[in-house]
Amino acid sequence: MARLFRMLLLGVLIVLGLCAWAWLGYLAVNWLGGVTLGWGWGATLGQAVAAIVFIQLLFVMIVATLLTLAERKWSAAMQDRIGPNRARLPGLGRFSLGGIPHVLADALKMISKEDFLPSQSNRVLYHLAPVLNFAPIFCLFAIVPMGPPVPIRHGFAVLVATLQIANPDVGLLYVFAIASLAVYGVSLAGWASGNKLALLGGVRASSQMIAYEVALGLGLVGMMMTAGTLRLDQMVQTQSQGLFGLSWLPAWGIFVQPLGFLLFFAAAFAETKRTPFDLPEGESEIIGYFVEYSGMKFGMFMIAEFVEIVTLAAIVTAVFLGGWHLSPAIDGGLASFAAVLVRWRFGFAEPTGVLLTLAVMQTAIFAVKVLVLCWLQLAIRWTFPRFRYDQIQYLGWRILLPLGLANVFATGVCLLLDPSLSLLGAVGLAEIGVGIAALLWSGAKSTQPAPAPAHVGSH
Amino acid sequence: MSDAPKPPPKAPAPVAYKAPELRPETLPERAFVPELLRGLAVSTSHFLRNLLFSRDPSPDVLHRRGPNLVSTVQYPEEVAPYPPGYRGMHRLVPRPDGNPRCVACYMCATICPAQCIYIEAGEYPQDPIEKFPRRFEIDELRCIVCGLCVEACPKDAIRMDTGTHCKPTYDRPTIVYGIDRLLKGPAVSHRTDVWFKREGSDPPADGHGHPIPPLPGEGKS
Numbered sequence: 001m002a003r004l005f006r007m008l009l010l011g012v013l014i015v016l017g018l019c020a021w022a023w024l025g026y027l028a029v030n031w032l033g034g035v036t037l038g039w040g041w042g043a044t045l046g047q048a049v050a051a052i053v054f055i056q057l058l059f060v061m062i063v064a065t066l067l068t069l070a071e072r073k074w075s076a077a078m079q080d081r082i083g084p085n086r087a088r089l090p091g092l093g094r095f096s097l098g099g100i101p102h103v104l105a106d107a108l109k110m111i112s113k114e115d116f117l118p119s120q121s122n123r124v125l126y127h128l129a130p131v132l133n134f135a136p137i138f139c140l141f142a143i144v145p146m147g148p149p150v151p152i153r154h155g156f157a158v159l160v161a162t163l164q165i166a167n168p169d170v171g172l173l174y175v176f177a178i179a180s181l182a183v184y185g186v187s188l189a190g191w192a193s194g195n196k197l198a199l200l201g202g203v204r205a206s207s208q209m210i211a212y213e214v215a216l217g218l219g220l221v222g223m224m225m226t227a228g229t230l231r232l233d234q235m236v237q238t239q240s241q242g243l244f245g246l247s248w249l250p251a252w253g254i255f256v257q258p259l260g261f262l263l264f265f266a267a268a269f270a271e272t273k274r275t276p277f278d279l280p281e282g283e284s285e286i287i288g289y290f291v292e293y294s295g296m297k298f299g300m301f302m303i304a305e306f307v308e309i310v311t312l313a314a315i316v317t318a319v320f321l322g323g324w325h326l327s328p329a330i331d332g333g334l335a336s337f338a339a340v341l342v343r344w345r346f347g348f349a350e351p352t353g354v355l356l357t358l359a360v361m362q363t364a365i366f367a368v369k370v371l372v373l374c375w376l377q378l379a380i381r382w383t384f385p386r387f388r389y390d391q392i393q394y395l396g397w398r399i400l401l402p403l404g405l406a407n408v409f410a411t412g413v414c415l416l417l418d419p420s421l422s423l424l425g426a427v428g429l430a431e432i433g434v435g436i437a438a439l440l441w442s443g444a445k446s447t448q449p450a451p452a453p454a455h456v457g458s459h
Numbered sequence: 460m461s462d463a464p465k466p467p468p469k470a471p472a473p474v475a476y477k478a479p480e481l482r483p484e485t486l487p488e489r490a491f492v493p494e495l496l497r498g499l500a501v502s503t504s505h506f507l508r509n510l511l512f513s514r515d516p517s518p519d520v521l522h523r524r525g526p527n528l529v530s531t532v533q534y535p536e537e538v539a540p541y542p543p544g545y546r547g548m549h550r551l552v553p554r555p556d557g558n559p560r561c562v563a564c565y566m567c568a569t570i571c572p573a574q575c576i577y578i579e580a581g582e583y584p585q586d587p588i589e590k591f592p593r594r595f596e597i598d599e600l601r602c603i604v605c606g607l608c609v610e611a612c613p614k615d616a617i618r619m620d621t622g623t624h625c626k627p628t629y630d631r632p633t634i635v636y637g638i639d640r641l642l643k644g645p646a647v648s649h650r651t652d653v654w655f656k657r658e659g660s661d662p663p664a665d666g667h668g669h670p671i672p673p674l675p676g677e678g679k680s
């Protein structure tokens with residue numbers, strides 16, 4: 001019971017911390033935007049710089065770093081173990097702080113390890129590969145909107161502050177373009193190491209990523225058609241409405257496009273190269289494309305993997321989980337709660353203050369969704385067995401690709417018949433219902449005992 | 460030819476192992492995704508139970524209760540109890556006067572399959588018959604705890620009844636145990652012990668100081 005209470009308290013603290021972070025983020029974006037506007041460089045530059053600091057460095061990097069620990073702690077919890085708890089800070093006695101000192105210990109270890117250079121390697125590419133792997137993945141987050149835009153008066157101008165680094169019209173196309181660049185880092189790492197197993201890993205990685213890029217795109221096409229845009233903030237906007245006019249059922253991508261969600265999630269999981277798609281790494285067969293790397297260069301590959309997890313979670317949140325929206329009813333409730341808060345603090349419902357408070361709460365909602373999806377990815381990684389190589393290609397080309405095409409076609413037909421998403425929502429919910437029915441059926445089937453083996457030697 | 464005895468019908472060759480027949484896969488199993496989700500549900504339930512509820516710290520893992528399923532024993536702080544049949548590390552059994560009962564006969568060193576017993580014999584100057592171990596060392600790193608030395612000893616001089624294990628250590632030489640660390644535990648006497656038969660010796664007594672009565676046929680001349 002005490003632990004239950006502690007965990008609930010921790011959850012509340014995390015949400016409050018996210019709110020504080022979002023509030024500071026909005027203020028910083030607004031302030032730096034004003035500064036660069038005053039310098040005559042335009043507000044966008046300052047806003048982008050502040051957003052980079054607050055989103056990339058303070059959210060993505062910290063979450064990714066903590067995920068390296070969470071991977072070990074959460075997998076331990078799933079396997080009835082305790083997980084790492086022996087690295088302790090001096091002066092804290094037996095308190096292991098949930099293993100957080102292990103992050104520091106890991107960093108120390110990575111930095112102080114020998115930077116090994118294999119003799120057969122291609123020097124330039126060997127040093128370049130971790131950067132080529134890390135940089136595109138790190139850039140992916142730039143177009144993810146973490147919070148709604150808030151117009152804030154700034155002297156004579158009104159600046160629209162938003163927790164999004166860049167908002168190009170190409171939107172999701174940017175994701176495809178940059179995500180496919182990451183394959184260079186991986187295959188170059190495999191090739192430049194001068195090691196056959198590393199090369200094998202690199203080749204596997206490139207073929208796998210090429211195979212799944214198609215499904216990745218097709219999974220999102222349905223959602224692009226539904227929202228009629230490529231920009232992520234507009235997609236989030238589309239999902240704020242209620243389905244069938246109901247205020248408690250939001251028109252989230254996962255409800256109107258469940259198949260697209262499944263396709264995109266599977267394909268993006270393959271892009272992160274984690275179990276069950278960890279063929280390029282395959283610890284038990286080939287060590288993978290980073291077998292020759294040590295120290296912080298290996299650390300770059302590893303942290304890139306975790307950054308990719310956070311990015312994937314954020315994109316899925318924005319495209320399929322309604323971004324910072326819950327259902328329309330809850331959104332309305334949050335807005336009136338924000339008004340109450342502001343009135344309690346300032347005496348009257350100052351409109352910008354209400355908008356900002358609401359935006360802060362919604363940003364926290366977005367971040368919580370991202371964290372839950374990160375957890376889901378870790379749970380998948382620690383539950384599923386690795387695919388065989390032919391199964392990977394079979395799944396990519398012969399299952400995901402036709403399914404994606406069918407999904408695009410079905411979405412088109414539905415939208416043509418009924419542009420108001422109702423038909424699409426009905427079809428999507430029907431798909432989910434079939435899935436749940438299959439799940440229950442499979443549960444009923446698998447609990448039946450296997451037929452008794454025939455007796456040996458009886459005539 | 461026809462009445463020649465027929466060879467007996469061959470009995471079916473005994474099958475050493477018969478693989479169980481696999482149940483054919485059902486459709487949802489082949490569809491894969493429902494089964495994956497069921498697997499996820501299992502790990503999620505384990506995760507939530509272990510995350511939200513505290514671990515029963517009882518070192519006896521089999522008797523842990525509660526919704527938390529963690530079976531780890533945090534070793535230096537929690538020590539799992541030994542099963543009741545556990546006998547443990549050797550000891551050299553002392554006589555009532557504190558010397559080892561061992562007569563340095565080398566039986567244990569001879570039978571030891573790990574060859575981890577090293578003995579150097581010495582003689583009592585006043586008694587040219589009986590020997591005693593000047594050095595008696597057991598390399599506990601090599602010992603496989605088979606207990607053969609205990610069986611071989613004719614003098615009941617080496618026993619495995621301490622119920623403890625060998626302490627972990629950071630350097631190897633300290634894990635070669637000499638007489639000083641092996642000689643411990645309650646003293647043991649047997650009526651047949653040679654020192655009871657000498658002139659002027661005390662009557663035989665057991666380890667607790669109680670006299671041992673003579674056997675019925677054991678008459679004094």
Ligand code: SF4
Pocket residue numbers: 567570571572573574575576597601602603604605606607608609
């Ligand atoms: S227990 Fe076995 S291995 Fe160990 S000292 Fe005795 S005879 Fe040797």
Ligand code: SF4
Pocket residue numbers: 560561562563564565566567568578611612613614615616617
């Ligand atoms: S067998 Fe017994 S008496 Fe003989 S040397 Fe070993 S411990 Fe001593």
